[in-house]
Amino acid sequence: MGNVRAAATANLSEASTSASASASWLPVRPRRVVVQRGSQPSSINWDRWELIVYARLEAAEKEGSGSGADEESQGQGGAAAAASTSASACAPSSAASSPSSFSGHLATSDLTAAYFRRWDDPAAHQPALQDRLLTSAWREALAPGSLEGKTVLDVGCGLGMLSLMAAKAGAARVIAVDGSAGACDSARRIVRANGLEDRITVVHGAVESLRELPGLAGGQKVDVVLSGWMGAGLLAGGMINGVAHAVKTWLKPGGMVLPDRVSLWAAALEDRDALLEAKESWSRVAGFDMSAALAQAIKHPRRDVLTRKSQLLSAPQRLAEWRTADLAPDTVLDAATGAYARCPIQLTAVREERLFGLVMWWDAMWTLGGALEGEGKSPVRFTNHPLSSASHYQQLMLDFPKSVRLAADDVVGGELVLRPGSTDPRDLEISLEVVAAGTGIAGSYRISHLPTA
Structure with missing residues (x-):
């Protein structure tokens, strides 16, 4: 099985003059934004004041002490203190590879954590939630009574829509799992708002990292694994691996996986x-x-x-x-x-x-x-x-x-x-x-x- 990335250089010599299709790679003109600037007191020449502040800081550094400049700056409403902070922030770091440096942050960055943080924002879930074709298919599949009495695991639950549908379809228990802390917090609120907290439990964590699921003990497993794991090009997002882990680890023999x-x-x-x-x-x-x-x-x-x-x-x-x-x-x-x-x-x-x-x-x-x-x-x-x-x-x-x-x-x-x-x-x-x-x-x-x- 495989994954693909593309190279393309178009031969446009025979292209026709009709042009109506929109393309995601077209340059987008940014919206014009009006920036409102607060009026400055006319009694202060801010350009001159900035020069004075830096001159005092330079003199203090030569004397080996910056206390005089700091005290005077505080007496002028903190302007010099702000300038001092700005000056020190602009100074080049001597420890570029330290954990606090930008390169240090890059070296220790976690792509998986970044992926889940992207889903903290409820707006990231809206395109799928507002996709009538997709939600209608799930609603038809999870018709009332279709999951009567079953225990369900929702992999990558997001804001919990499929968990809600499963509960309405008769599931006795739904365990909703997601690696996004923000999505889980929203899902818990949504579950409570719909009066289904007695049947839906939201668990924060990547499904591959979980060692146990709430409500399952003594080797118990779930009857159904469901997930809206499909992404752009079907496989973008890598969630197919999480579903595979859930099927192997938590699904009882002969259990259902949705979609099939x-x-x-x-x-x-x-x-x-x-x-x-x-x-x-x-x-x-x-x-x-x-x-x-x-x-x-x-x-x-x-x-x-x-x-x-x-x-x-x-x-x-x-x-x-x-x-x-x-x-x-x-x-x-x-x-x-x-x-x-x-x-x-x-x-x-x-x-x-x-x-x-x-x-x-x-x-x-x-x-x-x-x-x-x-x-x-x-x-x-x-x-x-x-x-x-x-x-x-x-x-x-x-x-x-x-x-x-x-x-x-x-x-x-x-x-x-x-x-x-x-x-x-x-x-x-x-x-x-x-x-x-x-x-x-x-x-x-x-x-x-x-x-x-």
Whole structure:
């Protein structure tokens, strides 16, 4: 299995003049902000006062004592004291590698802690909470009575929405776990506000680090593990490993994992509108031609949506599928390659057109352990397919370094690899090597795990 990061340099010579698709890598003009400045007393010449303060500090340093300057500064409303503090703060540090230095902070930084702190802000959860397509799928899957009497573990509970749904679906006990202290605090408040504190217990901590769960003793395990672990490009965020740990450690044999299955898909993409708009945007920035940056800009995948059905140049191909009940920490990554998945690609062009890259999306299914299928009912399904209803996940656009003219029935063949990020394992890196119309194309892309609105 694998992870991928992309290189792209677009051939725009055949791009059309229509430009309507928005791209996340376009330069954004900052909003103009009015800065209000407090009026200064007209009786003080602040520029002259600053010179006097520094002259006194310099004289005090030469005498080996700064007490005189400090006392006088305090008598002038603290202005000199502030100047003294500023002067000392600007002095270069002689211990650049000490723990208190910036480089020291970098050396001891914890990417996992930083990841969880990002979720302390409730606003980071809003895109998912306000995604009607996603919440409707969960609500349909966790219908009243569907979890009657069961013990449920919610992995990465966030603000607790899925835990609330599980309790309303009849769960006797819900253990909600999240590594974000801020999210857990909000979740506890939300649980109390909804009168469900007798059935939902919120636990702060990464699920991989927990040695026991409240309410479980004597080797007890849960009936259900549920999690909204899916991220950009499906795997960005690295939460699949936490779900795998929960399944192996806390799920009883034959228990359910929700959603049951997830699949990653791709199709060939015509992307001339977005690339033309990007070229025009970068060609005029503050009166300068910045178009030389475009080659680097399109090396980064973007979350976007199709503006025309005709942008799909092939039938979709399922790249990989995960059955979540079969997840295990030692098999999330392939032991030999360190990849989530290695995915053969074979996409057939449906018409003559210029190929610009790939569009990727994913879907998830809830079968409640297969019960719905056994009853002859259709499972609940969520997808962010390009032609489906809009979701905050959108699609992932991977533009190739160069575009290629395809004839009808031409095959785009090769391999795509998904891996954890090389610098931050919660990122997703995608690498690909394909051949299209006799032209070899290689690229690597990185998808950030950071949530975006």
